[in-house]
Amino acid sequence: MTTIDSLTDAAPAARAVDVSELPIPPYRGNTVPSIDYEAHPAYGGMFARATFRERLYALNVFLRTFAFVTIRRIVDYDNMPLLTKEAGFSGLNARTALRYVSMYARIRASRAIGTLTGARRPAALANPALLNKIKSDGIVCLTLAPDEIDQIRSVTNPGFAKLDERRANIPVEKRKFDDNVYWCTRSADPEAFATVENIFRRYGIMEAASAYLGRPAGVKHVNAQINDQDLAFWKRVFPDTQLQDPWGSYLHIDATYGMLKCAIYIHDIGPDGGPFCYIRGSQNAKIGWFEGMVRRTNDFSGFSGRRPDARKKFMALPAFLRKKADFGGDLPDNSSDVARLREGHFAATSNYGNCVLFDGNGMHRGGMVNKGERRCLFILLAEI
Ligand SMILES: [Fe+2]
Numbered sequence: 452m453t454t455i456d457s458l459t460d461a462a463p464a465a466r467a468v469d470v471s472e473l474p475i476p477p478y479r480g481n482t483v484p485s486i487d488y489e490a491h492p493a494y495g496g497m498f499a500r501a502t503f504r505e506r507l508y509a510l511n512v513f514l515r516t517f518a519f520v521t522i523r524r525i526v527d528y529d530n531m532p533l534l535t536k537e538a539g540f541s542g543l544n545a546r547t548a549l550r551y552v553s554m555y556a557r558i559r560a561s562r563a564i565g566t567l568t569g570a571r572r573p574a575a576l577a578n579p580a581l582l583n584k585i586k587s588d589g590i591v592c593l594t595l596a597p598d599e600i601d602q603i604r605s606v607t608n609p610g611f612a613k614l615d616e617r618r619a620n621i622p623v624e625k626r627k628f629d630d631n632v633y634w635c636t637r638s639a640d641p642e643a644f645a646t647v648e649n650i651f652r653r654y655g656i657m658e659a660a661s662a663y664l665g666r667p668a669g670v671k672h673v674n675a676q677i678n679d680q681d682l683a684f685w686k687r688v689f690p691d692t693q694l695q696d697p698w699g700s701y702l703h704i705d706a707t708y709g710m711l712k713c714a715i716y717i718h719d720i721g722p723d724g725g726p727f728c729y730i731r732g733s734q735n736a737k738i739g740w741f742e743g744m745v746r747r748t749n750d751f752s753g754f755s756g757r758r759p760d761a762r763k764k765f766m767a768l769p770a771f772l773r774k775k776a777d778f779g780g781d782l783p784d785n786s787s788d789v790a791r792l793r794e795g796h797f798a799a800t801s802n803y804g805n806c807v808l809f810d811g812n813g814m815h816r817g818g819m820v821n822k823g824e825r826r827c828l829f830i831l832l833a834e835i
Pocket residue numbers: 703704705811815
């Protein structure tokens with residue numbers, strides 16, 4: 452552990468921060484691994500060449516989804532208020548579309564004015580070393596004090612209780628990923644936001660996030676999440692084949708843009724408890740604008756799925772569009788990329804801290820619980 456003294460001129464009551472030195476070397480690759488899908492036994496090795504009609508269909512879906520991803524990017528959707536029921540969202544129709552177009556336009560205009568006048572700028576840094584760590588490694592493990600974890604546990608208890616209730620009413624085999632997540636809202640769970648914000652300010656986390664993102668940033672979402680050994684979403688990767696599950700299963704980059712995330716462990720998490728894992732330094736891998744959009748498009752369109760019909764559609768795309776943000780399950784174990792990924796793969800167990808700040812543009816995975824249950828909070832830091 453390295454103790455970093457806070458520079459307290461910017462943030463009030465910033466605390467000394469213990470940042471764990473990661474025990475592994477940084478990723479030696481400089482790209483997201485490319486995968487030869489023609490040669491892959493569950494893709495090109497399995498399906499006949501797509502017909503002209505299938506290729507046309509796949510391209511049509513891809514282009515429409517690409518347009519959707521482009522619009523999300525242009526409006527900076529990930530840094531906009533959510534289309535939630537809380538915001539009065541009742542479904543996508545002409546009225547709500549118009550309402551959000553005008554709201555987004557207003558926000559973009561006021562941000563542009565703020566930038567021009569200098570009113571909109573990143574926060575002053577409280578902990579420069581925290582920023583340097585996130586810049587070099589893409590992940591920083593911090594240790595919040597026991598009383599802070601107690602506070603967080605107590606203000607998020609109601610959220611976890613609702614989640615428990617919801618999960619109890621859904622049979623294990625029918626539970627989807629989202630059934631295990633409770634989205635706190637500022638109106639229903641104001642204490643959850645206030646507590647997290649206070650603690651983050653104390654450590655200079657908000658300011659570091661803001662400086663990293665190059666814009667004002669705050670706590671956009673607080674999500675309670677439960678994973679258990681029954682939710683084995685990373686197993687049986689190719690359910691219709693006899694292929695063994697690959698080491699890289701569930702390694703992915705996030706589909707979101709322009710935000711930092713933070714996992715807070717509210718209990719101890721060991722190697723089998725589904726710790727958050729990160730390929731150290733992989734946020735600096737080069738992903739061009741177009742490549743990033745293509746990867747996200749395939750995830751949004753459903754072409755990244757691994758059931759036979761999704762794989763078939765994916766293979767009907769031109770080879771240069773066959774890239775996924777959720778790529779890990781397709782990485783053959785004998786690829787040279789896997790050796791490099793394994794070298795830089797860091798499992799953030801509780802030994803290294805209980806508050807894991809990371810850039811989702813780097814390669815990561817988590818929640819792969821082998822034994823028991825993992826209760827975790829995910830905080831999204833973005834411009835609000
Ligand atoms: Fe992720």
